[in-house]
Amino acid sequence: MQIESFNEALSRIGKAVLKNDDMIIENDDKAKPFVKWVGGKRSLIKELSSRTPQTYKSYYEPFVGGGALLFALAPASATISDINLDLVITYAVIKNKPQELIKLLAKHKVNHCEEYYYKIRKQFINDNDIEVAGRFIYLNKTCYNGLYRANNKGEFNVPMGKNPAIVDETTIIACSKLLQNVDIKHQDFSEISPNKGDFVYIDPPYHPIINASFTKYTKLDFTETDQIKLYQKCKELNDKGVYFMLSNSNIQFIKQMYKDFYIEIIEAPRTINCKANERKNAEEVLIRNYE
Structure with a gap:
């Protein structure tokens, strides 16, 4: 309610x-991101935008964060959402x-x-x-x-x-x-309802490579159970004929779950670290249900 x-x-x-x-x-x-965001995609815009579907109807982003891809694509119709009120x-x-x-x-x-x-x-x-x-x-x-x-x-x-x-x-x-041109909602990722031919970019809190990895953007943790629920949502989108592209950690748990989809490994710079000279590139996966 x-x-x-x-x-x-x-x-x-x-x-x-x-x-x-x-x-x-x-x-x-x-337009460009108006806030700095952990896991923000400004440094990966070329890689991401070159891998979006050639044509799609509406754009959805259920973990909008800083919105780097949204602002880069500037879609004519879009729905963005996040759990961070x-x-x-x-x-x-x-x-x-x-x-x-x-x-x-x-x-x-x-x-x-x-x-x-x-x-x-x-x-x-x-x-x-x-x-x-x-x-x-x-x-x-x-x-x-x-x-x-x-x-x-x-x-x-x-x-x-x-x-x-x-x-x-x-x-x-x-x-x-x-x-x-954008509809803005406060909701969980499970509540999005795109239609056939729409495109969803999914950039959740990444599954930690080590236990100390930072994933806390709200008072709620994004757990392994949430990752499984997200995978089930992606299967639902695929069955509806919705295009999706998802970013996550390059770990076996994620790759095994999404093994039936296209998985690509890309390098991503890390811009948030307590010491600038220790910000190193990290491998992550980009998963799509289209070529």
């Missing part, structure tokens, strides 16, 4: 009319109220200091979408190395970083323009 009521609220927000003086219509800069609210605010968000981020920029960072980090906001989005982006831009991490209570718990660029007005406006 909570998710349904929130999606109804998104629908109401979506009815707001964006006037010409509310947006910089003449801005032709391309603050992230979904932020997408909705960027879509419908970009200038109000920019003004709030400018205030965060003026006030930014160590004391202010931890004050905002401690805040819990659930009744003002613009403040939720502003807090989300501010913390992502100013936290240590752009790492989004939540504890068991769902609380953001990353220390402050250095050299933040808090307000990126050009990116927010470009993303807002692109998102006008």
